[in-house]
Amino acid sequence: MSTDLEPAGSRGAPADSRGALGTTAAAQASLHLGALTDEAITIIREVAAECENPVLLFSGGKDSAVLLHLALLAFAPARLPFPVMHVDTGHNFAEVIDYRDRFVAQTGVRLVVASVQASIDSGRVVEDTGPRASRNRLQSVTLLDAIAEHGFDAAFGGGRRDEDKARAKERILSFRDRQGRWDPRQQRPEPWGVLNARIRKGEHLRAFPLSNWTEVDIWNYIALHEVELPTIYYSHTRTVVERDGMLLSVGGPVVLEPGEEPFDAVVRYRTVGDASCTGAVESTASTVWDVIAEVAAARITERGATRADDTFSESAMEDRKREGYF
Amino acid sequence: MSTATAIAPRRTGQLGTLRIATAGSVDDGKSTLIGRLLHDTKTVFEDQLSAVVKASRRYGDGETNLALLTDGLRAEREQGITIDVAHRYFATTRRSFIVADTPGHAQYTRNMVTGASTADVAIVLVDARHGVVEQTRRHAFIATLLGVKGIVVAVNKMDLIDWDENEFTNIAKEVDEYVRALPTPVPVVAIPLSALLGDNVVDGSTHTPWYDGPPLLELLEEFDNQPRVEVGSRVHVQRVIRPQGGEFADFRGYAGVLAGGSLAVGDAVIVQPAGIRTTVAALHRAGKPVEVAEIGHALVVELADTVDVARGDVLVTADSTTAPGVGETVEADICWMIDQPLTVGSRWWFKHGSRTGRATVVAIDHRHDLATLDRAPTDQLGLNDLGHVRLHLSEPVVADRYVDNPDGGRLILIDEATNTTAAAAMVTSIAP
Numbered sequence: 001m002s003t004d005l006e007p008a009g010s011r012g013a014p015a016d017s018r019g020a021l022g023t024t025a026a027a028q029a030s031l032h033l034g035a036l037t038d039e040a041i042t043i044i045r046e047v048a049a050e051c052e053n054p055v056l057l058f059s060g061g062k063d064s065a066v067l068l069h070l071a072l073l074a075f076a077p078a079r080l081p082f083p084v085m086h087v088d089t090g091h092n093f094a095e096v097i098d099y100r101d102r103f104v105a106q107t108g109v110r111l112v113v114a115s116v117q118a119s120i121d122s123g124r125v126v127e128d129t130g131p132r133a134s135r136n137r138l139q140s141v142t143l144l145d146a147i148a149e150h151g152f153d154a155a156f157g158g159g160r161r162d163e164d165k166a167r168a169k170e171r172i173l174s175f176r177d178r179q180g181r182w183d184p185r186q187q188r189p190e191p192w193g194v195l196n197a198r199i200r201k202g203e204h205l206r207a208f209p210l211s212n213w214t215e216v217d218i219w220n221y222i223a224l225h226e227v228e229l230p231t232i233y234y235s236h237t238r239t240v241v242e243r244d245g246m247l248l249s250v251g252g253p254v255v256l257e258p259g260e261e262p263f264d265a266v267v268r269y270r271t272v273g274d275a276s277c278t279g280a281v282e283s284t285a286s287t288v289w290d291v292i293a294e295v296a297a298a299r300i301t302e303r304g305a306t307r308a309d310d311t312f313s314e315s316a317m318e319d320r321k322r323e324g325y326f
Numbered sequence: 327m328s329t330a331t332a333i334a335p336r337r338t339g340q341l342g343t344l345r346i347a348t349a350g351s352v353d354d355g356k357s358t359l360i361g362r363l364l365h366d367t368k369t370v371f372e373d374q375l376s377a378v379v380k381a382s383r384r385y386g387d388g389e390t391n392l393a394l395l396t397d398g399l400r401a402e403r404e405q406g407i408t409i410d411v412a413h414r415y416f417a418t419t420r421r422s423f424i425v426a427d428t429p430g431h432a433q434y435t436r437n438m439v440t441g442a443s444t445a446d447v448a449i450v451l452v453d454a455r456h457g458v459v460e461q462t463r464r465h466a467f468i469a470t471l472l473g474v475k476g477i478v479v480a481v482n483k484m485d486l487i488d489w490d491e492n493e494f495t496n497i498a499k500e501v502d503e504y505v506r507a508l509p510t511p512v513p514v515v516a517i518p519l520s521a522l523l524g525d526n527v528v529d530g531s532t533h534t535p536w537y538d539g540p541p542l543l544e545l546l547e548e549f550d551n552q553p554r555v556e557v558g559s560r561v562h563v564q565r566v567i568r569p570q571g572g573e574f575a576d577f578r579g580y581a582g583v584l585a586g587g588s589l590a591v592g593d594a595v596i597v598q599p600a601g602i603r604t605t606v607a608a609l610h611r612a613g614k615p616v617e618v619a620e621i622g623h624a625l626v627v628e629l630a631d632t633v634d635v636a637r638g639d640v641l642v643t644a645d646s647t648t649a650p651g652v653g654e655t656v657e658a659d660i661c662w663m664i665d666q667p668l669t670v671g672s673r674w675w676f677k678h679g680s681r682t683g684r685a686t687v688v689a690i691d692h693r694h695d696l697a698t699l700d701r702a703p704t705d706q707l708g709l710n711d712l713g714h715v716r717l718h719l720s721e722p723v724v725a726d727r728y729v730d731n732p733d734g735g736r737l738i739l740i741d742e743a744t745n746t747t748a749a750a751a752m753v754t755s756i757a758p
Contacts (some may be wrong), residue, residue: 045581078567190747196746198740211468212413300369301374
């Protein structure tokens with residue numbers, strides 16, 4: 001029997017598909033990507049088996065797209081045995097919501113939406129005001145409330161250790177107490193990656209199957225498996241404003257400050273998050289292979305280049321993670 | 327002392343990803359060495375480096391402190407120490423690397439165990455001024471017990487002893503002799519280097535004309551991390567895949583990871599512990615049909631016969647010469663990782679592969695004295711102790727000796743009260 005269990009649906013790779021690297025390096029990269037894929041699928045299966053009610057956090061960004069693709073592979077040809085959840089800040093890129101809804105329709109997964117707007121409306125969180133207000137940090141409350149409301153005992157996230165120095169310290173299966181807090185000084189040992197999923201009621205786990213992946217690994221996977229992404233990951237023309245060295249999209253939640261002049265630029269997004277604090281980068285990379293070449297040559301990290309919230313302070317990510325952030 | 331070629335024979339084939347762990351005492355320069363490796367392989371991004379330059383000033387370091395590339399927690403930066411393992415990634419044109427930078431403090435040994443447990447090679451740092459200290463020995467011991475395939479002794483801060491060849495040779499010899507006397511010795515290679523200045527890390531050094539080995543990176547690029555002992559196949563079944571409808575209504579596959587050996591379509595296998603024989607009808611990896619699978623692959627296995635297979639079972643090659651042990655009595659080397667001591671008669675959860683159950687401690691044979699290498703009789707093991715124990719399990723496991731097949735010979739113990747992971751255990755024997 002030679003059944004192809006790969007989930008259907010994606011952007012076609014160009015006919016002349018080839019890696020941006022030479023042959024030896026390409027073979028090396030392929031071996032490495034295979035090992036990362038095995039590791040991620042094994043983690044997803046193990047957490048799904050040990051936990052009663054897991055959920056996969058899906059933002060529509062490239063990491064969660066790869067994570068969901070891997071999860072579908074892990075159980076194919078059976079259906080995904082858990083729902084996916086989008087924590088919706090209300091500050092979205094239209095292309096991302098469009099992509100999310102198409103992906104969900106195509107794959108038939110069950111989608112749960114947790115709304116930051118609803119948290120604001122119900123008084124659970126108070127929104128910052130002013131031209132630079134961001135809802136990014138508010139997501140933690142909405143996320144924890146949704147986890148409690150649905151009784152989720154594990155949440156898969158697309159977090160990668162190479163993204164940030166606090167994430168570099170986190171376990172694959174990361175414990176959260178009843179308040180949803182991460183205590184980086186009291187992490188459970190995780191020898192050999194043998195996953196200990198035991199928790200008490202009210203506590204939960206975060207599972208990071210992509211822990212050992214880098215940005216280039218993600219793109220190599222997207223190329224190999226022809227994973228579809230929101231179009232804003234590829235080069236396009238957009239009206240932007242430059243603020244603190246970042247290009248922020250105009251026309252959405254970003255409020256212009258005095259003296260700021262919008263202009264058209266050829267850009268793409270390296271990450272996709274809350275539209276108020278996610279920056280675009282100037283780029284002409286219009287195919288997955290262009291992006292791989294660009295990422296391989298990048299001299300700035302994806303978060304440094306595109307996230308205003310992480311350049312706030314030295315331990316911005318650690319502080320948010322302690323509060324329950326992704 | 328092994329030569330560099332003993333640890334890294336030149337190969338023509340494709341080498342897999344190399345997993346590296348640092349080890350050694352506090353302030354021997356582990357994080358600085360990894361920072362140097364990342365920096366000199368051009369893996370550090372400009373914004374990371376400028377953040378490190380800024381932070382170095384804030385914490386009052388004279389020059390750019392490359393250790394801050396891996397010491398990412400606020401408490402670590404404030405104290406200038408490593409508390410928990412940091413994972414970093416880099417690749418050269420020849421190989422991909424996963425680095426676990428582990429803490430040196432004895433109190434964080436469990437985090438060192440986490441980092442070193444998956445490592446192919448341990449880089450044991452020694453401060454050339456202080457020579458071999460207790461933590462050097464402790465970490466070398468743990469690393470060999472966890473099954474690293476080689477130890478690289480990075481004799482660091484050579485610039486501070488004027489690149490003294492005699493001092494270097496003495497340190498190298500002392501570690502080599504210590505490792506040779508361990509229960510599970512591995513090849514040892516020593517390199518004189520300066521993590522701070524970069525000598526013999528990625529590039530060679532003009533200060534060590536007497537050293538004819540390669541710099542650290544070159545050694546790692548050629549390090550042979552193939553399994554030492556070939557065992558038969560072991561698929562730890564994690565889940566039964568049954569779509570129950572549509573195009574795949576009759577499909578029944580067993581999802582699991584190949585934790586030893588290789589497996590091919592047509593192979594005769596035994597479902598253990600039940601002992602049922604059948605044949606592999608099809609294999610899938612990452613959604614694609616494959617003819618042969620290797621260790622570490624995440625598989626869906628279709629079997630020729632309708633047999634009873636459940637989560638926790640193991641599919642094993644039907645070959646008596648490579649058969650695993652099946653039983654409820656397990657002896658194991660153990661790293662104890664919680665404050666509450668391990669005592670005879672105590673009860674824990676265990677997890678081996680995809681099987682979970684209860685474990686009772688039947689006997690504590692001894693504690694390893696890391697300085698003398700004596701096996702000291704004891705009635706309990708405390709935090710960070712290494713010892714040898716006998717466990718009785720509530721259900722049988724299908725296991726290998728850890729030295730024969732680490733993936734099939736490892737288990738963890740979990741504290742019933744707190745749910746925390748209490749021990750890493752490496753099987754030395756399995757009996758009914």
